[in-house]
Amino acid sequence: MKILIVTQYFWPERFKINDLVLGLKERGFEIVVLTGKPNYPQGTFEQGYSFFKKGREQWEGINIYRSPLLPRGKGGGMRLMANYLSFAFFATLKALFIKERFDKIFVYEPSPVTVGIPAVMLGRKLKIPVYFWVQDLWPESVSAAGQIRNKTILNSLNRLTKWIYRNCEKILIQSEGFANYILNQGVPREKLIYYPNSTEAFYREVVPQEHIRAKVPQEGYRIMFAGNIGESQDFETILEAARIAIGRQPDIHFVILGDGRKKEFVEQKVQEFGIGANFHLLGSFPGSDMPDFFACADALLVCLKNNPAFDLTIPSKVQSYLACARPIIGSLNGEGARIIDEAKAGVVAPAGQPELLAEKILTLYAAGAEASQVMGRNAKHYFDQNFERELLLDKLIAILEDKKS
Known part of the structure; x- marks a missing residue:
């Protein structure tokens, strides 16, 4: 099975999706990643990357497509929104020009929910199912963190979230506590699956160096x-x-x-x-x-x-x-x-x-x-x-x- 992983964050950024990708590769799946230019958490591009540089690369034998985006800067509300929307826009363009075929699309969403836009658009084009792994509830999480308080924006994000969920085959949730919130957004119960985070294999009891x-x-x-x-x-x-x-x-x-x-x-x-x-x-x-x-x-x-x-x-x-x-x-x-x-x-x-x-x-x-x-x-x-x-x-x-x- 060939799977496209869509995630705004990926190696060298430190997110759990890195190890999940390696785990699927170890199990014999062919994995391709569509992601952004690394800029988390420092707010500027990692050394060697820029808006235009490194649109393609490999890591651990995995092909990576990197979309341009506006870096998150110091993480203020407007700058974060620009970061989120720029990835969604440029990743959608990049996704629609990818010539490879895939069997499934898997989305990792620790925020923003807009990461689902390129996945849904490519899923429609290729007529393949999208699996969406929810790490953060939207729009609730950005409201709770104080990043966005404008009710008009939050209502728009709620409509966008519902649209993404409607266009996914399954919604995976990292916490059983997410279920009622997402059900209230109109997702049928049969689409929800509890799938928690694990952690990298190197997390174990050790004698410290x-x-x-x-x-x-x-x-x-x-x-x-x-x-x-x-x-x-x-x-x-x-x-x-x-x-x-x-x-x-x-x-x-x-x-x-x-x-x-x-x-x-x-x-x-x-x-x-x-x-x-x-x-x-x-x-x-x-x-x-x-x-x-x-x-x-x-x-x-x-x-x-x-x-x-x-x-x-x-x-x-x-x-x-x-x-x-x-x-x-x-x-x-x-x-x-x-x-x-x-x-x-x-x-x-x-x-x-x-x-x-x-x-x-x-x-x-x-x-x-x-x-x-x-x-x-x-x-x-x-x-x-x-x-x-x-x-x-x-x-x-x-x-x-x-x-x-």
Whole structure:
């Protein structure tokens, strides 16, 4: 089977679709990717790329068509919309001139939903089915993140989303919490399939390499966050909880891996709160380094803003954390909180409650190493039963081959 993957984001950008593509290739599928010029999260084109350069390339033996787009810049609302629409426009043009034939089209949508436009147009032209994997609910997710508030624009995006869903064979959802929202957009229940994220095979319990260990505080209780430093991650709550927890237990350290448009805000607040000795912004590292970093942590932190849209999602870092067998501290509601609790893999505070988050941190700190080890084992067991890579590849192949999964 020959599959076209349509995704605005792809290698060298760090998204879960990279590993899924490799997994399908390992299973014998012929994969071609239609994507954009890499510019996430820094907001400018990756070195060696430009609006005109590198329209075609290969990665791991996979052919990649790259569409021009306007880079996202600092991620403001209008600039993001220009980024989204430019990809949709130029990728549609590129798709319609691709001369290859495909059996299926698979769309990866962590935002924007406009990634579905070129897929639907090409699917119509080739008369082949489109499978749409929803990572973010639209238009709810952009409204929740504060990127777009204009009701006219949000209504237009809702109509566009419904049109895309109508023209897809199946709608795959990364969280069961998405179901009611999408059903209310007029999608028949039989089109919906729960298909969660897994994580790359390198996410596992490891003994950390010394050069990674050296980057992390050598003493104290280390709480680690890995991912985007953005609006949705609610660093206001993280920082206030850190201020409280560090004030009561000075050997607690927060280690932040990643980058994003709120990094300057975080740096300013760290200075304002006087917690610089305990709050460490280490920057971005390759995903393959994350298991070594996680192995140096006493607990791993996941945080989302208090918003009904985020209650429905499972942050993709949850699967990576579970796979690495470390206790998890959650500041979130809904599906993400349910999984941490159901797995008995850590502690959870309601989203947007820094005082309660600090209390949970201090509770886990006081529980000791033996309790943390039990939580870590629970985390790995739950991952193996629900999110393991090969298990989910089997499920996706059954979906694409129209078999019962």
